[in-house]
Amino acid sequence: MITRRAVLAAAVFLATKSSAEQEGFVMTPASDLEWSYLADTVMGGVSQGGARMEAGVLRLSGTVSTANRGGFIQARTEMPAGLPPDATALRLRVRGNGERYFVHLRTTRTLLPWQYYQQGFETGPDWAEVTLPLVGFSASGRMMAGQIRPSDIRSIGIVAYGRDHLADVSVAALGAV
Template identity: 50%
Template structure:
């Protein structure tokens, strides 16, 4: 499977490029979690991999990758599809719009 492109979607929507993601930890708020986000490849598929140690010390507890969408979803979109894999832990996905301050 390759990275999706405009040609892959009949509505003309393509996800943002992987190199557009920004990595954050709770350190932006005084936490002590550490990690990184990097682009990796499995066969023909490129993906964004988050790794790190999440710590709840100092009231923290997250690592994340964030991206702004340059192209809006199609008007008739009914949902969001995520392809994810992990270690079996508990993960959260937060979506935010221009009309919301918090996820």
């Protein structure tokens, strides 16, 4: 369910584009967005974890297991209005335990649960900004459109995915470039 808070948070997120053009790039604090937690347990997997706010920062942590054809934990925020049509990238301020994590985008055209666009990013113990060009996201299946239209994006997920590992990634802020 999309709440009023999610709609307001998306409006704040989208406003960062015009603010960035006038005053330098501005990102939306992760605490201003509404996050939900998902795991492979919805389809029989056994990964365990959680997503929580700690001192204004989103922290996704847990154990990712590929047993039972699983292999992910995720924190997702809804973007009911999409991104600005002229957005070319996402920018995140992140830190983590040195593992590779992913951003999954769902759009108006990703109807099945296993459909998404994915791009990875590296983490380390210090805060760093990562920029993920929209053209760098790859479709999870062959039957999906090759390019993402920013205005079609409906959710952004921070995902620990695809291999057995301990996950611990934090996101302080994100925005559209």
